[in-house]
Amino acid sequence: MPKVVDHEQRRRELAEAALRVVVRDGAAGASVRTVAAEAGWSTGALRYYFSTQRELREFVATVVNERVERRIRERVEADRGRLPLLELVAGLLEELIPLDERRREEFLLWLAVTEWSRQEPLAGAEELWDGQRGLHVQVVFALAGFEGEPVNVDPRVQTWAEYLHVFVDGLATQAMFVPARMPPERIRAVLREFLAEVPRLAAG
Amino acid sequence: MPKVVDHEQRRRELAEAALRVVVRDGAAGASVRTVAAEAGWSTGALRYYFSTQRELREFVATVVNERVERRIRERVEADRGRLPLLELVAGLLEELIPLDERRREEFLLWLAVTEWSRQEPLAGAEELWDGQRGLHVQVVFALAGFEGEPVNVDPRVQTWAEYLHVFVDGLATQAMFVPARMPPERIRAVLREFLAEVPRLAAG
DNA sequence: AATAAATTAGCACAGTCGTGATAGAAAGAG
DNA sequence: CTCTTTCTATCACGACTGTGCTAATTTATT
CATH class of the missing domain: 1.10.10.60 (Homeodomain-like)
Known part of the structure; x- marks a missing residue:
C-alpha cells in the first residue's frame, strides 16, 4: 500500500x-x-x-476561531483564584484585543476572513461571537459578586454583559485602527476603569 | 485651446x-x-x-471621510432644539453605525480603505477618528447638562466621552459583522439605554 | 522485487492585474 | 478654416490569478 x-x-x-x-x-x-x-x-x-480556494479559506476561519478560544480557555484554567478578580477578568478580555503583535495578527486574520466571506459566505463566522458573548456573561456574573455557574442570571447582569461585550469590541477596533490615539497602555487603563464601574452598575 | x-x-x-x-x-x-x-x-x-492606483485609493478615502462628516453636520444643523436631547444625540451617533444599507456601504468602504492601507499606508486614516472623538465630547458635554461650547471640559465628561466613543465603535462593529445577533432595533435600543446612563455617570 | 494506491510536481489554459506608450478625437482660440 | 492643447481610446507587456489535468514519485504491502 x-x-x-x-x-x-x-x-x-x-x-x-x-x-x-x-x-x-x-x-x-x-x-x-x-x-x-x-x-x-x-x-x-x-x-x-x-x-478549491474556498475550502482553504473556510478551514483558515475555523483555525483562527480555535486559536482564540484555546487561549481564553488556557488562561481561565491557569488561574486558580490567585489573581484579584478584576485583574483576572481584565487579562481574559485583553485576549480579545490586539494589544501586541500576536493578538494583532489574530485580529488581522479575522478581518481577512470577514473580507473573504463578503464575496462568498463562509461557514463559522458567528460561532466566535457566541463564544465571546458567553464569556462576557460569565465575567459580569462574577464581577457582580455572584457565585457558581451563570444560570438564570439577573437581567441586569445580562444587560451589562451586553454592554461590556460591545465595549470590548470597540476597544479592539480602536486598538487596531488608531493605535497612535489608543496605545496599549491606554486601552488597558480604559478597560480596567470601565470594569471597575461594572459591579456597582450590574449588581444594583 | x-x-x-x-x-x-x-x-x-x-x-x-x-x-x-x-x-x-x-x-x-x-x-x-x-x-x-x-x-x-x-x-x-x-x-x-x-x-496610479494608489492615487485613486487615497482619493476614495477622502471622499468616504467627507461623506460621513457631511451627514453628521447636516443632522446637527437640521435640528434646532426640537428633538429631545437624548433622541437627537442618539440619531447623531447612529450615523456612525451601519444600521441600514446606506450606512452599511459606508462602513464597508471604510473597511476597504483600511485593508488597502495595510499594504501601503494611505493618507487620511486618523482624521476621521479625531472628528468622531470631538463629536462624542460634545455629546457627553450636552448630556451632562452643560451649556455652550465644550472648553475646559470636566474630566468626568472627558472620560465618558471616551467610553461612549469606544461603545459606539463596538456597536458599529457588531452591527456590521453579526447583524443576526445584533439587528438594527437591538442596536438602537442598546445605544439609547447606554446613553440614558451617561448623564448620571458623567455629571457626577 | 513487484505492485498498487496515495501523494506530489508541474504544465496548460483562459482570465485578470497594473502600468507604459502611443495614436486618435475633441474643442476652444486664432 | 487651422492650430494647439486637452482629453480619450487602445494596444502591449510581463506578471499574476484559480483551476483542470496528467505524469511522475513515493511507500506500505504482497
Whole structure:
C-alpha cells in the first residue's frame, strides 16, 4: 500500500502557512501559489488537500476561531483564584484585543476572513461571537459578586454583559485602527476603569 | 485651446464609481478596469486623472471621510432644539453605525480603505477618528447638562466621552459583522439605554 | 522485487492585474 | 478654416490569478 499522511494534520499545516501569508500580504495576497510556496509545497500538493480556494479559506476561519478560544480557555484554567478578580477578568478580555503583535495578527486574520466571506459566505463566522458573548456573561456574573455557574442570571447582569461585550469590541477596533490615539497602555487603563464601574452598575 | 473639463469634479465622479465597485465586489475587486467600466470610461481616461492606483485609493478615502462628516453636520444643523436631547444625540451617533444599507456601504468602504492601507499606508486614516472623538465630547458635554461650547471640559465628561466613543465603535462593529445577533432595533435600543446612563455617570 | 494506491510536481489554459506608450478625437482660440 | 492643447481610446507587456489535468514519485504491502 502507498504512503499515507495524516490528512487533518497536513491541512492544518497548510492552513498555518496561509495564516502567515495573510498576515504578511493581506487578505488579497493569499493565493494558491503564495500559500503553497510559504508551506514549501507545490500548488498541486496544496490542491490535493484543498481542492478549491474556498475550502482553504473556510478551514483558515475555523483555525483562527480555535486559536482564540484555546487561549481564553488556557488562561481561565491557569488561574486558580490567585489573581484579584478584576485583574483576572481584565487579562481574559485583553485576549480579545490586539494589544501586541500576536493578538494583532489574530485580529488581522479575522478581518481577512470577514473580507473573504463578503464575496462568498463562509461557514463559522458567528460561532466566535457566541463564544465571546458567553464569556462576557460569565465575567459580569462574577464581577457582580455572584457565585457558581451563570444560570438564570439577573437581567441586569445580562444587560451589562451586553454592554461590556460591545465595549470590548470597540476597544479592539480602536486598538487596531488608531493605535497612535489608543496605545496599549491606554486601552488597558480604559478597560480596567470601565470594569471597575461594572459591579456597582450590574449588581444594583 | 482644447476641450477642458473640471478635473476635481471628474475625479469625484470616478471615485464614486470606485465606491460602487468596492461595495459590490469588495476591496480586492476595485481594479483599474472594473472602476473604469463602472464609470463608463476607458482605462486610459481613468488613468489620466489617477495616474496610479494608489492615487485613486487615497482619493476614495477622502471622499468616504467627507461623506460621513457631511451627514453628521447636516443632522446637527437640521435640528434646532426640537428633538429631545437624548433622541437627537442618539440619531447623531447612529450615523456612525451601519444600521441600514446606506450606512452599511459606508462602513464597508471604510473597511476597504483600511485593508488597502495595510499594504501601503494611505493618507487620511486618523482624521476621521479625531472628528468622531470631538463629536462624542460634545455629546457627553450636552448630556451632562452643560451649556455652550465644550472648553475646559470636566474630566468626568472627558472620560465618558471616551467610553461612549469606544461603545459606539463596538456597536458599529457588531452591527456590521453579526447583524443576526445584533439587528438594527437591538442596536438602537442598546445605544439609547447606554446613553440614558451617561448623564448620571458623567455629571457626577 | 513487484505492485498498487496515495501523494506530489508541474504544465496548460483562459482570465485578470497594473502600468507604459502611443495614436486618435475633441474643442476652444486664432 | 487651422492650430494647439486637452482629453480619450487602445494596444502591449510581463506578471499574476484559480483551476483542470496528467505524469511522475513515493511507500506500505504482497
